Amino acid sequence: QKEVEQDPGPLSVPEGAIVSLNCTYSNSAFQYFMWYRQYSRKGPELLMYTYSSGNKEDGRFTAQVDKSSKYISLFIRDSQPSDSATYLCAMRPGGGADGLTFGKGTHLIIQP
Amino acid sequence: DAGVTQSPTHLIKTRGQQVTLRCSPKSGHDTVSWYQQALGQGPQFIFQYYEEEERQRGNFPDRFSGHQFPNYSSELNVNALLLGDSALYLCASSLSGHSYEQYFGPGTRLTVT
Numbered sequence: 689q690k691e692v693e694q695d696p697g698p699l700s701v702p703e704g705a706i707v708s709l710n711c712t713y714s715n716s717a718f719q720y721f722m723w724y725r726q727y728s729r730k731g732p733e734l735l736m737y738t739y740s741s742g743n744k745e746d747g748r749f750t751a752q753v754d755k756s757s758k759y760i761s762l763f764i765r766d767s768q769p770s771d772s773a774t775y776l777c778a779m780r781p782g783g784g785a786d787g788l789t790f791g792k793g794t795h796l797i798i799q800p
Numbered sequence: 801d802a803g804v805t806q807s808p809t810h811l812i813k814t815r816g817q818q819v820t821l822r823c824s825p826k827s828g829h830d831t832v833s834w835y836q837q838a839l840g841q842g843p844q845f846i847f848q849y850y851e852e853e854e855r856q857r858g859n860f861p862d863r864f865s866g867h868q869f870p871n872y873s874s875e876l877n878v879n880a881l882l883l884g885d886s887a888l889y890l891c892a893s894s895l896s897g898h899s900y901e902q903y904f905g906p907g908t909r910l911t912v913t
Contacts, residue, residue, distance in 0.1 A: 722902075731804075731905050737901060739900070776842050778842075780899065780900065786833070786856055787845030787856050788902060789845070791842050
């Protein structure tokens with residue numbers, strides 16, 4: 689079992705829909721949870737990070753962390769064709785170890 | 801404010817050769833991490849440099865080595881290249897103690913033939 693599991697998709701939704709992207713993980717030491725967006729042949733772009741459990745909102749994006757279930761989510765409201773990209777979840781433990789552990793990424797397609 | 805820059809953009813090497821990739825961190829950042837991203841996969845952590853020393857290493861053989869310079873820029877060296885080393889190599893910079901905010905460069909695409 690991989691440390692971080694993420695459905696690779698593709699996930700195709702119509703413009704304006706609410707998108708839900710998810711990751712599960714097995715390492716209970718993970719404390720920081722990040723979401724990155726990666727366009728084709730580009731480097732990942734940090735969207736937001738969350739520490740421990742709870743919700744965080746930034747514009748059309750909301751990140752949720754449920755540590756009891758080892759499950760994290762990213763919601764995108766009012767999705768736009770420009771949101772079409774691969775979304776990567778990443779995690780790291782609370783102290784000391786700084787390298788991020790990534791999921792495989794979910795390929796999202798927003799249909800105009 | 802310049803972001804993370806990497807060079808070269810693309811590189812083609814032959815099996816058994818050696819390669820050096822370069823990274824300049826985002827202004828104000830002092831920590832550089834390197835990742836390998838195979839096609840269709842998420843990035844995998846190679847190692848991290850801070851204060852010119854390797855601070856943490858992922859599960860990569862010692863054919864992969866690095867260096868950080870006093871101006872915080874960094875190099876990744878790979879010796880005895882294998883076909884399986886073909887990937888996008890990503891550099892990420894952060895401020896020490898804030899590695900949950902890692903900013904990535906555009907990457908160097910390495911093809912080993």
